[in-house]
Amino acid sequence: MYNKENIFAKIIRKEINADIIYENQDIIAFKDITPVANIHVLVIPKGEYTSYSDFIANADDNEIASFFKSVKHVIELLNIEKNGYRLLTNHGDDAGQTVEHYHVHIIAGEKLESLNARSKE
Numbered sequence: 619m620y621n622k623e624n625i626f627a628k629i630i631r632k633e634i635n636a637d638i639i640y641e642n643q644d645i646i647a648f649k650d651i652t653p654v655a656n657i658h659v660l661v662i663p664k665g666e667y668t669s670y671s672d673f674i675a676n677a678d679d680n681e682i683a684s685f686f687k688s689v690k691h692v693i694e695l696l697n698i699e700k701n702g703y704r705l706l707t708n709h710g711d712d713a714g715q716t717v718e719h720y721h722v723h724i725i726a727g728e729k730l731e732s733l734n735a736r737s738k739e
């Protein structure tokens with residue numbers, strides 16, 4: 619169940635501040651408060667979706683397509699296509715999702731640690 623008091627809902631309503639780098643009628647992109655790399659931006663739809671699975675199951679096709687095109691627009695604004703970036707979404711407990719409003723992390727701006735860390739153990 620979507621909780622209207624989650625922190626990203628408050629950012630959408632401008633009840634709390636965020637370092638917004640892009641906004642349109644459907645999405646907001648803002649800097650993560652605890653960046654894990656030089657560039658760490660969150661992109662969220664303004665619609666009430668708890669996670670990726672909820673978004674894909676319940677948003678209409680236009681909204682889904684428009685959201686991912688907006689993510690690409692933010693990537694262009696950040697000027698990170700040439701050097702590279704990572705897109706990441708956590709869903710649920712095992713992934714460690716902490717905010718139950720769907721969001722995509724854009725992580726970039728430096729060489730990122732391999733996702734294959736387990737194979738190095």
Ligand code: 5GP
Pocket residue numbers: 625636637648649650651652653660707708714715716717718
């Ligand atoms: P998750 O863990 O759900 O995938 O990602 C949630 C992200 O939201 C975390 O990376 C966390 O640092 C970020 N975050 C949590 N609270 C705030 C906040 O109040 N402002 C901003 N800008 N980011 C936040």
